[in-house]
Amino acid sequence: MFVNCKRLGLWALVASCCASVVTTSVQAGDQVGSPTPEPMLTEQERAEASRLLKVMDAALSGESVPSDIRADVNLEFLRAQEGQVYVPFTLRLNPATVGQSVTVYVRLVPAGMVLAQPLDPEPAETDTGRVPVEPPSYPFEDVHFIDDLRLAEEGDYVVQRAFAASAGSYDLYIGVKDSELVETEFEEIRWGVIKRTVEVPDLWNGQLATSTIFVTDRVETIPAPLSPEQQRSDPYAIGSARLVLRDTLEYAKTDSLSFLFFIYNPRLVESKPNVTVEYNFHQRTVSGEELFNSTTPQNLSAETLPPQLDMTAGHQLSAGQNVPLSAFPEGIFRLEIKITDNELAASISRDVTFTVVGS
Structure with a gap:
């Protein structure tokens, strides 16, 4: 459940973001690194993701999920390939509510979707035994384990990641868990889930269109192609250039x-x-x-x-x-x-x- 096959295809999609850019160092023919097999989670990572998964499922089920973490998210849109849109995003976390190490769970679902089945459902009985229940499938789902969050100029911690989707209406759920705290009788783990409705534009319909306008602090040259795992944690790297967005x-x-x-x-x-x-x-x-x-x-x-x-x-x-x-x-x-x-x-x-x- 925690290894998402959709993530593997993400980097193949963004590989088509080769560009001839008039005012930056991105060159025609530049590509993001080729995808490689998905790394499995360690036992510790699986346990960490499992704790946050229950909160994510509760939020998608329509339950009220108390949030200890204050956060906001900004999304950008670029055309990828195969009719897909590449969506890098910036998550801003209030340092007063979270430490420098977090687990971030990203789940994209069709707009209005509600998780109908209960958590950890009992398999159905048949004459030959119990039938395993298939978990629901989502357009995109991924989990990230992040240490040493960057502190932006305006004072927030910043996380940058990405997903890919076809044009349409979605609900984006982002769960955040403080990884620095260990729950004890006297200390509770801080976590929260934010939800945003996302309209992914159709950049493939043949009509004149643009990506998001990227307001940058600078554009850095990347000396060598990024690996898929490096690209995953560096979503604003496009071809041979990295777009460093302005914080304000x-x-x-x-x-x-x-x-x-x-x-x-x-x-x-x-x-x-x-x-x-x-x-x-x-x-x-x-x-x-x-x-x-x-x-x-x-x-x-x-x-x-x-x-x-x-x-x-x-x-x-x-x-x-x-x-x-x-x-x-x-x-x-x-x-x-x-x-x-x-x-x-x-x-x-x-x-x-x-x-x-x-x-």
């Missing part, structure tokens, strides 16, 4: 706003797109919004893209910018990103809201 969207005037994203399903002319990306910055005012400025549009076409980019071969198209904020006054801004497919005469827009404070 509050910036000093000495900072720069850096972001990138992938563009899907443009109409192709001889394996190349013909896309224009515009960037408009709007400042929030007492009366609404005012256009503050715009940066130079990006033209992504056969005239500007590398000759080796071939979207029919699975290469992906991306865009992004690095915008110094020294000329921005203090305030709240909305970056409007408009993507236009010039061959289709179709446009979509994406927004990023951020704040500029004193230097």
Whole structure:
């Protein structure tokens, strides 16, 4: 029950996130490491997961599960392969409610699903004996054992992991158990379950679309391909680059706003797109919004893209910018990103809201 065959296929799916990125070091043809056989859990890990599994089943059964741990989760969406969407996520844990070592159980179920069967059900009797009860199957399920949680700039512990799913509506359950505490007569283990409704977008329907807009602190070059197990604990590593997301969207005037994203399903002319990306910055005012400025549009076409980019071969198209904020006054801004497919005469827009404070 604790070894999920769906996890094995995850890295084969994300391996297709090879990309030609205009503003980062990710290169066309980069791939995540090939999957290898799933490692079995140790006896200690199995016992640890079993404790948390009971709480997960109770939450999915509709029972009220008291939570000792305060947490929040942010999800991003990228196209993988075989009609799947790769969903890396960042889990933020309040250090006042959890230690630096945790067990994290991730379970994705169809929206509205309730676990009807009781926990540890008795097998049914037949003339030939008891029939084993098949455990329910889920679109995705995995368990992680994490030591030395990273402390983010804003003061939360941060966990980053991923799952993959087809487009659709889901309920995401994430169970967290403090692994540092041992339950005694005087000490209770801290744990909790958070639930989020997730709408996985259809990035394969042939319509112009984008990934999540990734607002980054930096992009690091990966010197060698990651193993599947390394990739599992490093879900924002894509090809030869690691996206280090920014912990906060509050910036000093000495900072720069850096972001990138992938563009899907443009109409192709001889394996190349013909896309224009515009960037408009709007400042929030007492009366609404005012256009503050715009940066130079990006033209992504056969005239500007590398000759080796071939979207029919699975290469992906991306865009992004690095915008110094020294000329921005203090305030709240909305970056409007408009993507236009010039061959289709179709446009979509994406927004990023951020704040500029004193230097």
